[in-house]
Amino acid sequence: MSKNLKITYDPPSDTLYMDLAEPYEGQDSRSLAKGVLARLNPDTHAVETLEILNFKSRVASEGTAILPIRGVFVLAD
Numbered sequence: 001m002s003k004n005l006k007i008t009y010d011p012p013s014d015t016l017y018m019d020l021a022e023p024y025e026g027q028d029s030r031s032l033a034k035g036v037l038a039r040l041n042p043d044t045h046a047v048e049t050l051e052i053l054n055f056k057s058r059v060a061s062e063g064t065a066i067l068p069i070r071g072v073f074v075l076a077d
Contacts, residue, residue, distance in 0.1 A: 016055040021048040
């Protein structure tokens with residue numbers, strides 16, 4: 001079953017969250033790049049959450065944010 005992507009920005013911490021699932025105890029974590037954290041399903045190893053630290057300053061200085069992941073966009077029903 002596919003889930004909708006939820007994107008949240010937290011200004012005080014300058015962090016962008018991209019969630020397919022709420023973070024939960026038992027998720028595996030992996031650093032994908034400096035300031036980019038992925039939370040993975042412990043059974044399937046699928047990415048469930050991405051956290052991008054220093055998001056606003058990263059985009060402002062680089063003009064774009066390129067993540068070390070591949071994605072597929074599908075319209076929700």
